[in-house]
Amino acid sequence: MTETTYAKGLEGVVAAESEICRIDGEQGRLYYLGYSIQDLARYSDFEETTYLLLYGKLPNRGEIESFSKRMRISRDLAPEILDMVRNFPKEAHPMELLQSVVSYLSGYVQHKIQHSATCNCRDTLHQVVQLASVVAAWQRFHEGKDYIPPRQDLSHGANFLYMMRGEEPDEYEGKVMDTCLVMHAEHGFNASTFTARVVASTLSTCYCSISAAIGSLYGSLHGGANERVITMVEKIGGKDKAAAWVNQALDNKRKVMGMGHRVYKAKDPRAIIMEEFLLELSKRKNDTSSYDILKEVEKTFRERMEEKGKSIYPNVDFFSGGVYNLLGIPKILFTPIFAMSRVAGWLAHILEQRRDNRIYRPKSLYVGRDAREYVPLEKR
Amino acid sequence: MTETTYAKGLEGVVAAESEICRIDGEQGRLYYLGYSIQDLARYSDFEETTYLLLYGKLPNRGEIESFSKRMRISRDLAPEILDMVRNFPKEAHPMELLQSVVSYLSGYVQHKIQHSATCNCRDTLHQVVQLASVVAAWQRFHEGKDYIPPRQDLSHGANFLYMMRGEEPDEYEGKVMDTCLVMHAEHGFNASTFTARVVASTLSTCYCSISAAIGSLYGSLHGGANERVITMVEKIGGKDKAAAWVNQALDNKRKVMGMGHRVYKAKDPRAIIMEEFLLELSKRKNDTSSYDILKEVEKTFRERMEEKGKSIYPNVDFFSGGVYNLLGIPKILFTPIFAMSRVAGWLAHILEQRRDNRIYRPKSLYVGRDAREYVPLEKR
Numbered sequence: 034m035t036e037t038t039y040a041k042g043l044e045g046v047v048a049a050e051s052e053i054c055r056i057d058g059e060q061g062r063l064y065y066l067g068y069s070i071q072d073l074a075r076y077s078d079f080e081e082t083t084y085l086l087l088y089g090k091l092p093n094r095g096e097i098e099s100f101s102k103r104m105r106i107s108r109d110l111a112p113e114i115l116d117m118v119r120n121f122p123k124e125a126h127p128m129e130l131l132q133s134v135v136s137y138l139s140g141y142v143q144h145k146i147q148h149s150a151t152c153n154c155r156d157t158l159h160q161v162v163q164l165a166s167v168v169a170a171w172q173r174f175h176e177g178k179d180y181i182p183p184r185q186d187l188s189h190g191a192n193f194l195y196m197m198r199g200e201e202p203d204e205y206e207g208k209v210m211d212t213c214l215v216m217h218a219e220h221g222f223n224a225s226t227f228t229a230r231v232v233a234s235t236l237s238t239c240y241c242s243i244s245a246a247i248g249s250l251y252g253s254l255h256g257g258a259n260e261r262v263i264t265m266v267e268k269i270g271g272k273d274k275a276a277a278w279v280n281q282a283l284d285n286k287r288k289v290m291g292m293g294h295r296v297y298k299a300k301d302p303r304a305i306i307m308e309e310f311l312l313e314l315s316k317r318k319n320d321t322s323s324y325d326i327l328k329e330v331e332k333t334f335r336e337r338m339e340e341k342g343k344s345i346y347p348n349v350d351f352f353s354g355g356v357y358n359l360l361g362i363p364k365i366l367f368t369p370i371f372a373m374s375r376v377a378g379w380l381a382h383i384l385e386q387r388r389d390n391r392i393y394r395p396k397s398l399y400v401g402r403d404a405r406e407y408v409p410l411e412k413r
Numbered sequence: 414m415t416e417t418t419y420a421k422g423l424e425g426v427v428a429a430e431s432e433i434c435r436i437d438g439e440q441g442r443l444y445y446l447g448y449s450i451q452d453l454a455r456y457s458d459f460e461e462t463t464y465l466l467l468y469g470k471l472p473n474r475g476e477i478e479s480f481s482k483r484m485r486i487s488r489d490l491a492p493e494i495l496d497m498v499r500n501f502p503k504e505a506h507p508m509e510l511l512q513s514v515v516s517y518l519s520g521y522v523q524h525k526i527q528h529s530a531t532c533n534c535r536d537t538l539h540q541v542v543q544l545a546s547v548v549a550a551w552q553r554f555h556e557g558k559d560y561i562p563p564r565q566d567l568s569h570g571a572n573f574l575y576m577m578r579g580e581e582p583d584e585y586e587g588k589v590m591d592t593c594l595v596m597h598a599e600h601g602f603n604a605s606t607f608t609a610r611v612v613a614s615t616l617s618t619c620y621c622s623i624s625a626a627i628g629s630l631y632g633s634l635h636g637g638a639n640e641r642v643i644t645m646v647e648k649i650g651g652k653d654k655a656a657a658w659v660n661q662a663l664d665n666k667r668k669v670m671g672m673g674h675r676v677y678k679a680k681d682p683r684a685i686i687m688e689e690f691l692l693e694l695s696k697r698k699n700d701t702s703s704y705d706i707l708k709e710v711e712k713t714f715r716e717r718m719e720e721k722g723k724s725i726y727p728n729v730d731f732f733s734g735g736v737y738n739l740l741g742i743p744k745i746l747f748t749p750i751f752a753m754s755r756v757a758g759w760l761a762h763i764l765e766q767r768r769d770n771r772i773y774r775p776k777s778l779y780v781g782r783d784a785r786e787y788v789p790l791e792k793r
Contacts, residue, residue: 038418039427042614042771046426047419052781064784072787093793113500117517120493125520132624136513137497140505222777224615228625231611234422235604235632244512245608245625252615254772391422392634397602401432404444407452413473 039398048393049230053086053381054221061299065219066090074306079189079214079374080104086219086381087155107162108183108192110170111141114163115180118170127171127369128251132244134167135160139240160243161380164373165189168366169196190214193373198361205317206360209310213353216303217371219378225249225256229379231393233386246379247372256368259354262291263364266326266355275329283337291351292334300346307352314359323355419778428773429610433466433761434601441679445599446470454686459569459594459754460484466599466761467535487542488563488572490550491521494543495560498550507551507749508631512624514547515540519620540623541760544753545569548746549576570594573753578741585697586740589690593733596683597751599758605629605636609759611773613766626759627752636748639734642671643744646706646735655709663717671731672714680726687732694739703735 040046055064063070065082066089073082080101084092092100110118114134121130138159170180173196181196190211194202202210220226229246233239250256269278282289294301315321331347338345357367420426435444443450445462446469453462460481464472472480490498494514501510518539550560553576561576570591574582582590600606609626613619630636649658662669674681695701711727718725737747 038420038425040418041429043423043426043428043773043775044771045418046423046775047778048423048775049421049777050780051777052779055779055781055784062784067782067785068787069784076787076789091788091790091793094790097790116500117497120496121517122520129516129519129618129620132621133513133516136509136516136624136628137501139509140502222775224611224772224774227773227775228608228611231604231608232625232629232632235629235635237628237632237635238509240509241512241628241631244516245612245628248516248617248621248625249612249615251621252612252617255615255617391424392604393423393607394604395423395426395428395602395607397429397431398427399432399435400430401435402447404435404442404449405447407448407456408471409456410471410474410477413471 043395048222048227049386050389051221051382051385052089053378053385054219056221056296058294058296058298061297061302063220063302070216070302071306073215074212074303077215079211079218079377082215082218083161083377086377087384104158104162104189105183105185105192107159108166108185110163110166110180114138114167115170118167119174121171123175126251127168127365128247128256128372130171131164131167131369131372132247132251135164135240135244135247138163139238142240155380155384160240161376162189164369164376165193166196168369168373169193171369172197172363172366173199194360202360205313209314209356210360212306212310213356213370214374216306216349217374219375219381223255224252225375226379226382230382230386233383234390234392236387236390239380239383242383243376243379246375250368250372250375256371258291258348258350259357260364260367262327262351263323263354263358263367265290265330266323269326269330272322272325272329275326276333279330279333280337283334289330289334292331292347293345294348297346297348301348303349304347304352307349307356308347311352311355311359314356318359320359323358327351327355423775428602428607429766430769431601431762431765432469433758433765434599436601436676438674438676438678441677441682443600443682450596450682451686453595454592454683457595459591459598459757462595462598463541463757466757467764484538484542484569485563485565485572487539488546488565490543490546490560494518494547495550498547499554501551503555506631507548507745508627508636508752510551511544511547511749511752512627512631515544515620515624515627518543519618522620535760535764540620541756542569544749544756545573546576548749548753549573551749552577552743552746553579574740582740585693589694589736590740592686592690593736593750594754596686596729597754599755599761603635604632605755606759606762610762610766613763614770614772616767616770619760619763622763623756623759626755630748630752630755636751638671638728638730639737640744640747642707642731643703643734643738643747645670645710646703649706649710652702652705652709655706656713659710659713660717663714669710669714671727671734672711673725674728677726677728681728683729684727684732687729687736688727691732691735691739694736698739700739703738707731707735 066085084100173180181199183192183196187195188207188211191202191207194210225246228249229242232242232245269275311324315324446465464480553560561579563572563576567575568587568591571582571587574590605626608629609622612622612625649655691704695704
């Protein structure tokens with residue numbers, strides 16, 4: 034390639050090779066290390082999927098038992114971390130807290146391991162596990178309630194719901210929560226994963242890299258789509274108003290949230306599973322209001338697009354907010370939950386980056402002014 | 414450009430246009446917004462340079478008075494932040510603490526300002542100012558001493574030394590410290606600045622972006638060069654042993670730290686100023702031991718390179734560690750001090766990124782395996 038390829042936003046540039054994630058947007062397929070997201074959602078759980086991402090293979094019984102145990106004993110938060118969560122200003126966003134806590138946690142791990150560039154992130158699973166505990170604790174304190182210590186007999190997703198609510202979720206809720214974490218654990222290169230890799234490429238620690246990635250995910254161009262879908266559902270207010278709302282939005286060239294995807298031209302496979310969860314949960318909770326509104330939005334939107342010869346499907350964010358809502362999770366936690374899940378993928382990318390590292394060092398093109406004389410203060 | 418330019422580490426790719434920094438490596442010149450680093454080092458100070466970087470021009474008297482006042486009243490640390498510093502595990506690195514504190518600080522600013530993607534980082538100078546206070550406080554606690562509240566009548570550099578030592582530095586020391594901050598405030602695209610821009614490109618906050626950049630700077634391929642120079646000086650132990658040490662290092666193809674620069678082919682202009690500081694401070698403190706060793710290293714190294722027809726100069730890191738040492742600053746603070754200074758440049762780049770934003774979204778090339786069947790646990 035030439036010395037001076039200019040690619041604003043790095044568009045069209047391949048920055049690295051990767052073995053972790055394959056997205057087949059035409060066919061609507063997503064694979065982690067070759068395993069389809071449908072299979073992982075149905076048969077796996079978040080702990081096993083994390084193992085798969087970090088080791089590149091499915092664990093045998095001994096491996097998953099030891100890995101799962103390491104994750105579960107790391108769930109409880111140290112008193113200093115609880116203080117950070119408790120003292121964090123009420124009006125601030127939990128994503129900022131998460132970013133802060135992950136950096137701070139790095140002080141608590143064995144430093145001989147952690148400070149080496151070749152540190153095995155797989156030994157210190159704090160940063161994977163404790164995100165969930167911090168999010169749950171933040172919500173408890175935010176509601177003026179006490180911290181609920183973790184339980185070791187629950188899955189990662191079920192334990193999160195338990196720590197947040199203070200009571201054990203039923204089996205189906207636990208499965209849904211855990212599977213949502215599986216489905217968001219990895220999705221190839223995107224701004225947060227790229228951020229994690231850029232930081233890792235300086236041979237910084239996995240904590241520093243993940244903290245940085247959380248900062249990226251907080252950006253409104255990256256995370257937050259499912260939050261905006263629920264805001265839309267709230268604005269619409271009822272199934273009977275959905276068609277008119279969508280028509281008006283499209284007439285006024287406003288964006289309908291959660292429809293279409295930059296990569297998936299066929300239906301996002303995660304959206305299919307998420308829709309099933311939303312329907313089943315809605316039935317079990319006798320509250321189909323969000324589901325009904327969403328389906329009406331989808332129907333109207335797709336009809337309007339088909340008139341233009343376009344086939345556009347809802348994406349995973351279209352249904353996930355409704356699922357989280359029915360699990361009792363407030364909107365402000367949607368992006369933190371994304372981080373709780375994606376941290377597994379970030380770690381996988383950090384490890385991959387280290388295996389064949391080159392520091393990311395693009396150039397900039399100087400378009401500023403020529404040299405000028407310094408003018409003393411009294412002459413300005 | 415083609416759709417599939419592969420540029421490992423983004424080498425040779427121009428990722429953005431920038432007006433902030435010009436480096437003329439051939440001539441050994443460095444400019445911030447058109448002003449030479451020599452002029453800024455001689456006539457400006459860290460507060461004025463920060464203003465220049467954030468506003469693109471030198472301030473008039475009214476502007477600098479109000480800006481400087483805003484910076485100085487932000488120096489003191491909140492009790493919760495002091496707790497974070499105090500509770501941070503002793504064996505952990507202050508860079509991790511800095512990264513954590515910057516994210517945490519974002520909870521303390523007016524959120525209507527801060528959470529908007531167009532937030533004016535220039536109003537909330539916490540993240541610039543408080544880094545210095547956190548570094549000083551960390552050092553105090555690390556030595557088992559009390560926090561020293563800041564003074565508003567000192568320059569940014571002098572106040573840092575005051576908060577770290579508990580006594581006021583003399584005028585020359587204050588000027589040297591402040592000028593070191595001026596000289597490290599900006600240096601174009603590099604991994605940490607690029608990280609700040611990647612995070613900013615998601616429309617995340619300036620705090621999140623700077624926190625991420627700190628994580629990058631902590632990487633051993635990025636920050637830490639001056640720390641390694643001082644370690645080398647300590648290993649050499651005396652002027653009379655320097656020539657032999659360098660010869661042996663070169664014979665064994667070991668790297669001599671602080672010599673040469675990826676960008677500067679002529680002498681790094683900051684190295685010239687830093688060398689003057691080191692010589693003058695050494696005389697004033699009656700301790701020329703580091704200076705003598707360094708000059709002997711330089712002489713031997715340059716002679717050996719000249720034999721091969723190469724002209725390689727010492728860079729800024731070659732002398733800065735010695736300067737910091739004579740100011741009473743321990744090695745572990747060298748990279749945190751780099752962050753205290755570079756934060757001004759990071760902010761300038763965040764603002765520039767926002768003015769003409771496109772999210773950084775490079776691609777990856779999938780080189781992993783084909784789809785495979787999920788194997789149940791009992792069959793693995």
